[in-house]
Amino acid sequence: MAKFNMRNDKNPMPMQDPILRGKNFSEVALGYTEEQAIDEANRCFNCKNATCVSGCPVNVNIPEFISRVKVNDIEGAYAIISKTSSLPAICGRVCPQETQCEAKCLRGIKGEPVAIGRLERYVADHAKGENAEKEPLNGHKVAVVGSGPSGLTYAGDLIKKGYEVTVFEAFHTEGGVLTYGIPEFRLPKKIVKDEVDKLKALGVKFERNVVIGRTINIDELFEDGYEAVFVGSGAGLPNFMNIPGEALKGVYSANEFLTRSNLMKAYKEDSSTPIMKGGNVIVVGGGNVAMDAARTALRLGADKVTIVYRRSMTELPARKEEVENAIEEGIEFNLLTNPVEILGYKNESDPRDMKNGTVTGVKCIKMELSDPDENGRRRPVAIKGSEFEIPADTVIMAIGTSPNPLIKQTTKGLEVNRWGGIIVNDDGKTSLDGVYAGGDAVTGASTVISAMGAGKIAAKATDEYIKNKQ
Amino acid sequence: MYQIVNKKILNPTVTMMDIKAPLVAKKAQPGQFIILRVDDDGERIPLTVAGYDRLAGTVKIIFQTVGASTYKLSLKNEGDFIPDFVGPLGKPSELEGLKKVLIVGGGVGCAIALPIAQELNKLGAEVTSVIGFRSKDLLILEDEFKACSKNLYVMTDDGSYGVKGNVCAPISDMFADGEKFDKVITIGPLIMMKFVVNAVRPTGIPCEVSMNPVMIDGTGMCGGCRLTLIKNGERVTKFACVDGPDFNGYEIDFDEAMSRGVMYKEFERHAYEDACNLFKGVK
Numbered sequence: 001m002a003k004f005n006m007r008n009d010k011n012p013m014p015m016q017d018p019i020l021r022g023k024n025f026s027e028v029a030l031g032y033t034e035e036q037a038i039d040e041a042n043r044c045f046n047c048k049n050a051t052c053v054s055g056c057p058v059n060v061n062i063p064e065f066i067s068r069v070k071v072n073d074i075e076g077a078y079a080i081i082s083k084t085s086s087l088p089a090i091c092g093r094v095c096p097q098e099t100q101c102e103a104k105c106l107r108g109i110k111g112e113p114v115a116i117g118r119l120e121r122y123v124a125d126h127a128k129g130e131n132a133e134k135e136p137l138n139g140h141k142v143a144v145v146g147s148g149p150s151g152l153t154y155a156g157d158l159i160k161k162g163y164e165v166t167v168f169e170a171f172h173t174e175g176g177v178l179t180y181g182i183p184e185f186r187l188p189k190k191i192v193k194d195e196v197d198k199l200k201a202l203g204v205k206f207e208r209n210v211v212i213g214r215t216i217n218i219d220e221l222f223e224d225g226y227e228a229v230f231v232g233s234g235a236g237l238p239n240f241m242n243i244p245g246e247a248l249k250g251v252y253s254a255n256e257f258l259t260r261s262n263l264m265k266a267y268k269e270d271s272s273t274p275i276m277k278g279g280n281v282i283v284v285g286g287g288n289v290a291m292d293a294a295r296t297a298l299r300l301g302a303d304k305v306t307i308v309y310r311r312s313m314t315e316l317p318a319r320k321e322e323v324e325n326a327i328e329e330g331i332e333f334n335l336l337t338n339p340v341e342i343l344g345y346k347n348e349s350d351p352r353d354m355k356n357g358t359v360t361g362v363k364c365i366k367m368e369l370s371d372p373d374e375n376g377r378r379r380p381v382a383i384k385g386s387e388f389e390i391p392a393d394t395v396i397m398a399i400g401t402s403p404n405p406l407i408k409q410t411t412k413g414l415e416v417n418r419w420g421g422i423i424v425n426d427d428g429k430t431s432l433d434g435v436y437a438g439g440d441a442v443t444g445a446s447t448v449i450s451a452m453g454a455g456k457i458a459a460k461a462t463d464e465y466i467k468n469k470q
Numbered sequence: 471m472y473q474i475v476n477k478k479i480l481n482p483t484v485t486m487m488d489i490k491a492p493l494v495a496k497k498a499q500p501g502q503f504i505i506l507r508v509d510d511d512g513e514r515i516p517l518t519v520a521g522y523d524r525l526a527g528t529v530k531i532i533f534q535t536v537g538a539s540t541y542k543l544s545l546k547n548e549g550d551f552i553p554d555f556v557g558p559l560g561k562p563s564e565l566e567g568l569k570k571v572l573i574v575g576g577g578v579g580c581a582i583a584l585p586i587a588q589e590l591n592k593l594g595a596e597v598t599s600v601i602g603f604r605s606k607d608l609l610i611l612e613d614e615f616k617a618c619s620k621n622l623y624v625m626t627d628d629g630s631y632g633v634k635g636n637v638c639a640p641i642s643d644m645f646a647d648g649e650k651f652d653k654v655i656t657i658g659p660l661i662m663m664k665f666v667v668n669a670v671r672p673t674g675i676p677c678e679v680s681m682n683p684v685m686i687d688g689t690g691m692c693g694g695c696r697l698t699l700i701k702n703g704e705r706v707t708k709f710a711c712v713d714g715p716d717f718n719g720y721e722i723d724f725d726e727a728m729s730r731g732v733m734y735k736e737f738e739r740h741a742y743e744d745a746c747n748l749f750k751g752v753k
Contacts, residue, residue, distance in 0.1 A: 170689050172507060172514075172554040180691075209556035211689055215493050238693035240707055247707075247726045249733045253693035259686050265511055272513055272538060274737035354736075357729035404690045405712060 005042035008111025013118055018328040022298050025184045025267050028325060029093070034072065037122040041069035044114045045106055052116060055104035057453030058084050058091075058153075062101055062116055069119055078127030081120060086156030086199070087149065087452065089191045092121025094182060095449045096319050134202060135162035140466050143168065143226040145212040145407070148176020149448045150232035150439030152199060153455030154462075159202045161463055166226075168210040173263060176234055177440075178448070180263035181255070181289070183296050186322075189262075213406040218414075218435065227469070228434045228462045231422060232455060235440035236404025240397055241284070245342030250276050250359035254285070254293040254398035261296050279393030281305045282362050284339055286315070289445070290398035291322040294331045297396065305331050306390065310338040310367050310380040334390070336367045338382065342395055361391045400445050407441070419444060428458030429465075436462055472506075472555040475528055477548050480610040483535045484578055485544045486520070492527030494557045500585040501563030501680065501716055504529060505688045507554040508542045515539050516685045518582040518657075518715070519558060529557070532581030532610070537738040538745035559688045560715045563655070563678070565590055572644070572651045572675075573599045573619070574637050574666050576658025580611050582680060583657045584618075591618035598651070599623070600640050602662070606631035637662060638669045651675050656719065660728045667719035679719040681710045684733060698723040 014030040015021075021028050032040065044066040052062045061080050068077035081088045097103075097117035105113030142158055144151045144167040152175075155165045173179050175192040200206065210216060212233070221229050238253030240246050252260075257275070260266045264273040277300040283293050286309035298305045307326070309316060312335050316323055327333070341363040347353035366386035369378035403420035415423045415431035421444055422437040424430050430437050438454025440446055476488035494504060503518045521530030535544050546552065563586055571590050575583035580601045587597050599619040603609050605628045616622050623640040624632030633640070637658075650673075656666040657680040670677040686692040690712035697714075699706045699721040708714065 170556065171687065172556075180687075209554050210493065211556060211559065214559055214689075215497060215557065234691075237690050237709060237712070240693075240696075242705075242707070247696065247698055247723075247730060249730060256686060256692040256694045259692050264513065264686065272511070272741055274734040274741075354732065357726075406690060 003042065005039055007043065008107075010043065010112045010115040011036045011040040011118070013115075018330070021185065022329045025299055027188050028185050031125055032118055032122045037069055037119060038072060040115050040119060041066045043107055044070075047106060051104040051106065052101040052114075055101040057100065057449050058456050060084050060101075060120070065123065066114070066116070066119060069123060074123055074127045077123040078129055081123060082129070084456075085452070086153045087195050088120055089124035090149070090178060090187060090195060091449055091452070092117050092119075092124050093187050093191075094447075096447055098320060100449065129198065134160050137164065138162035140164065141166070141226045142228045142230065142462060142466075143221045144230045144232065145218075146170070146176055146232040146234055146439075146441075147174040147196070147206060148232055148234050148439060148451065149178060150451035150455035150458075151176065151230065152195065153452040154230045154232065154436075154438070154459045155204045156199055156202070157456060157459035158462065159199065159204050161459075163463075163466075164205075165203070166205040166207060168212050168216070169206060169208045170211040171263065172208055174206050174208065176232075180259045181292070182448075183258065183262055183292050184267065185295065185299065186292065211406070213410040218407070218411045218432075222434065227466050228436065230428075230455070230458055230462065231407055231430070231435065231437040231441055232439045232451070233404055233407055233441045235401035235445045236406075236420075237402050238397065239400045239402060241339060241399065243339060243341055245344055245359075246397070248342055248344040248359045249357050250393060251342055251395045251397065252276075254283070254289045254396050255401065257293050257396050258289070258296060261300065267296070267300065275300065276394045277301050279303055280391050281394045281396065282308055282339075282390060282392045283396045283398055284308050285398030285400075286311065287317045287398060287400070287445070288319055288322055290396075291318045291326050291331075293396045293398050295326055295329060297394065298329060298331060302394075306334050307331060308334045308337050308339060308362070308364060308390075310336065311378075312336055312369065315378075334364070336369070336380065337364045338367050338380065339363065339395075340365050340387065342392075343389065359392055359395055361389050362395055363387055363389050401440070403441060403444065411435075424458075426457075427461035428454055429461060434465065471551040471553060474546055474548055474550050474552065475526075477546070480532065481608050483608070484532060484581075484610055485535070486530065486532045486581075487543075487546075488523070488526075488528040488530050489552070489555055490527055491529050491555045491557075494555065495522045495524050495527045495529050498522040498529055498558040499562035500565065500589045501582075502558035502560050503682075503688070503715060504531065504555060504557030505559065505685070506531075506543075506552055506556075508539050508546070508552055510553055512542070513539050514554075514686055514688070515543070516559075516682065516688055518680065518682065519585065520581040521585050521588075529555075532578065534578040536742075538741035541742060541745050556688070560711060561713075563589075563680075563716050565593060565595075568593070568595045568652045570596045570651050571598070572641070572654045573597060574641065574654065574656040574658070575599070575601045576637060576656075576662040577603060577608065578610070579658030579662075579680070580615070583655070584611050584614055586655055586657075587615060588618045595652075596620050598644075600625065600637045602626070602637040602658070603631075604628065636665070638665050641666065641669050645669070645673055653678060655680075660724055660731060663719065664724040664728075667722075667724075671720065677719040678716050679722060681715050681717055681722070681727065683710050683727060683730060685711055687711070698726050
């Protein structure tokens with residue numbers, strides 16, 4: 001076995017050159033080589049009391065899979081990860097490891113933590129991933145609403161336990177936010193498709209073009225013989241700021257902009273999907289979705305992309321890695337700044353001018369952070385008289401979403417909180433027997449891995465519920 | 471895959487199709503819409519349901535060739551398949567309890583107005599229909615409207631059929647004669663609906679419009695279909711896919727909707743020309 005690696009810094013991720021990658025949609029992070037992976041694996045202490053595992057929402061047995069990487073046993077490592085995670089190639093890419101498993105790594109005390117996420121990705125990308133073992137069919141049927149990360153995880157866990165699983169997807173392609181939201185350069189769609197295909201090979205049925213709540217409602221699923229339903233319908237309607245000018249031509253929600261590019265393939269040269277591109281692009285917001293939208297706009301050919309965020313760099317909610325990537329690629333940050341109005345073109349002498357109603361700029365105001373309140377939170381406060389204008393051709397609002405009202409409206413007795421999120425208990429159970437929920441439909445916009453964690457908990461609870469019912 | 475089981479060309483630019491989609495046919499109601507794709511990687515086209523046969527499991531669509539995708543759809547024939555057909559989406563029109571209704575349809579909007587007129591007639595309401603077209607060549611569904619309306623007014627802009635003039639003329643005449651209705655429902659081009667709303671406004675009769683903005687998912691995710699309603703002076707953002715597509719006509723900011731409606735006009739014109747050139751070569 002290779003010698004223990006005492007280096008305090010982790011192996012850097014090989015990346016595409018920042019200037020080149022700003023012009024293409026290929027994946028930015030290229031993945032470890034075998035040598036780098038083994039070298040990094042050898043930094044792991046293999047702690048008895050593995051704190052990293054408790055930092056993982058799906059409790060991947062991290063030290064054990066890493067010890068397999070040390071001896072270059074990729075299939076063995078994959079088998080260990082697959083025991084608890086259905087989507088390792090995806091998690092290895094988009095999980096915020098720095099606040100989860102890696103935040104708990106003992107190597108992180110003196111230096112950098114072990115690059116657990118990069119190792120997970122390495123394993124998932126290089127393993128053949130023979131199909132997981134599956135219990136014989138148990139004669140019970142469950143339905144899943146939405147094929148995003150929570151639904152796929154739930155489906156994967158229950159198919160392995162012998163359930164007949166059908167996933168209903170409203171779109172024409174499976175994957176939910178993994179397909180329409182996260183861009184190709186961060187999560188290649190081939191990887192999402194591979195994970196979905198693996199579930200299909202295990203026997204999961206996918207019914208595309210079915211909107212639960214419209215095409216079929218939840219009561220009808222029970223009438224059709226499904227014994228449990230998991231609602232993983234994701235986040236819903238995009239939020240806007242309710243400032244003047246948000247209906248101008250050239251103002252998008254991040255959902256729409258990303259869906260046009262990702263799901264509807266506007267990023268491809270010969271695409272039939274229209275999207276406004278080029279010129280000055282302003283992205284409002286500071287989360288991962290804002291970073292994705294900004295970097296997508298850059299790749300679509302914008303001259304300049306600026307993130308406008310009302311707090312400072314420290315409060316930016318996006319993953320540090322994605323912010324660094326964005327900065328490297330040349331995305332500008334206009335911090336402590338808040339839009340107050342979106343400005344549009346108006347030709348007073350010609351109401352038929354096609355340019356009328358298109359975005360020309362954003363009027364912003366400077367912000368400062370208040371003294372910490374009782375919760376230690378510093379509120380952004382507008383500085384009077386500090387208004388200024390930024391020229392813009394496209395404005396993308398990435399300031400979160402509100403839960404989709406469809407399932408609530410069409411499911412009697414399903415309780416939601418005052419923001420519209422579905423209320424669940426610790427087992428992911430809703431106010432209705434046999435109905436479980438998880439992911440953004442419950443929490444509002446959150447991460448892929450927390451959605452997967454919720455899918456996992458609900459799958460376990462569903463299994464117990466159905467078995468106890470007999 | 472969803473099969474086209476019946477196709478009829480209603481006029482040079484408007485085509486009717488029955489699509490086999492049993493789950494959609496089982497639930498569809500007047501006022502709702504579907505989204506379809508003509509080919510893989512094609513755009514998602516929202517079209518309002520123009521009828522349905524629950525027994526046969528088919529949904530009727532009537533569409534105008536306005537861009538590349540609708541042009542490609544118009545070239546499909548009976549027996550052909552389209553990859554995607556999802557619905558029914560949006561809220562159904564609220565028709566219960568109405569006794570006397572004025573339906574105003576313009577152009578291909580008449581295709582959407584028809585199932586509403588038929589349903590009202592079935593519910594026992596007295597239906598008066600005003601349908602308008604640019605000229606006689608573009609006239610559609612006259613017999614169908616006749617069958618479900620107590621009074622029918624057919625208007626053409628150029629006077630080549632029916633009465634010359636726009637749909638507002640007979641409406642204004644009816645109101646001048648003191649006609650009363652429980653509700654006016656209007657479906658057609660935005661500019662027409664705007665004028666109909668203005669013609670109805672002085673009477674205070676509730677006036678509903680059916681909005682058909684740019685849309686992607688149709689389930690309340692992308693926000694592309696947003697509209698502004700003006701309620702008691704306040705501007706409120708609504709989404710046609712989940713809050714509509716029917717709205718109180720008095721509240722809609724039509725000028726904004728018209729501006730947003732032409733956002734991709736140039737792009738669409740190019741795509742349409744490309745598609746026409748491509749398929750002309752094939753045909």
